[in-house]
Amino acid sequence: MDYKNFGLRKEEYETIKKQLGREPNEAELRILGVMWSEHCSYKSTRRLLRQFSSEGKQVLQGPGENAGIVDIGEGLAVAFKVESHNHPSAVSPYQGAATGVGGIIRDILAMGAWPVACMDGLFFGDPSKEKTAGLMQGVISGIGGYGNAVGVPTVGGKTVFDGCYDGNPLVNAFCAGLVRHDGIVRSNTAKPGQITVLLGSRTGRDGIAGAAFASARLEEDTKGSRPQVQIGDPFVEKLLIECCHELLSKGLIVSMQDMGAAGITSSASEIAAKSGRGVLIHAEKVPLRETGMNAWEIALSESQERMLLVIEPRDFDTVAECAGKWQLECAAIGEITDDGRFRIMEKGKTVVDLPAEIVGGGCPEIHWPSKPLSESRTKDLTDTVEPEYPDEWGNHVLDLLSSPNLKESAWIYEQYDHMVQINTVVPP
16 A cells, blocks of 8 residues: 555654554554644644743643633633634635534534634635635635524634635634633543543545645645535534533533544544543444445544543433434444553454554654745844835825725625624624
8 A cells, every 4th residue: 555645754654664563554544644644733833833832820721622721710711712724615615614613613612611702714815816706705605604503603803815815715713612610621531431422413424534635735626625525514513512511511521522623533532642541433333324434434534513522331321312302413432441542443343453642643743844034034124214105106005995905894794693692792
C-alpha cells in the first residue's frame, strides 16, 4: 500500500512502522492518515500556537479540550471556540457553512455549556465574479438556515472581500456558551469499565475522510469532493442539545466528545489518550443509515449531529430512555479499557489495533523551512515622511468608497435570527 494515498509523508509512515513494530494494515493507515492530517493534528502549527499566552486567573480551561473556558464570576463561566470550515464551504457552500455552525455548537455542548451565541467571519473573493456570488449566497444561506433552526442566535460577524479569496473562501464559525463551574465536562476523566455511547443521528457515508480533505490543497474542479462534505440537520442538533443537558442535569455523563472530524475515531481515541486509557469500539453496534459499510467507513464517517458519551454501565437504560424521549439514536458501542490501545472490532474480528496515544495526539510536528523577514518588513517606520496626495486623489477616494468592504451588510445579517432565545441585548 502506498502511504501517499492516505495523505501521509514518508517520514510519518516510517514513524508509524517504528512505533508499531510492524506494517500497518489498510484500515489503520486510513485512520492515521486522517488523524495525522493538518486539520486534526495541527502538526505544522502546534509549535507556533504554543507561543500564544493561554493562562490567567480567569482561565478555567486552556488548550487541549473542545473549547476554552473563562470565569465571569458568580460561579458562571463562558465556553467559546472559533473554527474554520473553508474547503467544505468552497465545494458545497450551503452544507459546508451549515455544518461548520453545527460543529462549533457541539464543541461548546461537549464542555457541558448551553450554547447562547454564534458569530461568523467570512472572507470572499471579488463579488462581481459569478462564482464568488454563488459561493457567497450559499455560505450565507447555510449559516442562516442552520443557525436559525437550531435555536442559537447569530449576534455578529464580519465579511471581507479580496481577490486572494477567489474560489477558496474562508468561513470561520464562532460559538459561546454558558456553564456553571461545577458543570464543566472534560474529556480526560474516563475510567476502565465505563462504556462509550453514541447519541444522536445514525451513521452514513457522508464526510468520510473529510478531515484529510480539509487539509489538502483545494483543486480547481471540486465536484468530485462533494461526498467528503457533511450534511447537517439542525432540528436533530436542537434535540441533541436538549437531551445532553437533561443527562447532564441528572449527573449521567462522565465525559463527552463531539463526533466531528474523523468521527468515532477522533472522539474515542482523544478521550482514551487524554484519560491515559484505552478504548474498544464494536463497529457492528453502531446504528447505520446505509447498508454495506465496513469498519473503517464506520470509524471515519463524519455524519453530523452525533456525540460520544462515556457513562457508567448501570446508567445506560436511563440514558437510552432519555434519548428515546428526544427521538435520538442511542447505542452502547464500546468500552473504556486499561490497556492504552485504540481497538476496533467487527463481529469478533480485530480490524484496528493501535496505541491510543499515537491516534489521539501522537503525530510528529513538521518544522517547515523558514527565513528571517526582509529588512523592508522589519525596519523602523516612525520617521517615514508623509507622502503628498497624488493629483488624482479624488478618484482614489471614489475607488475606496466603492469598495464592497464599505458597503451596507444588512442584507447578510438580516438573514440570521439574532433574537432566538430572547436574550440578545445588542443586535448586529
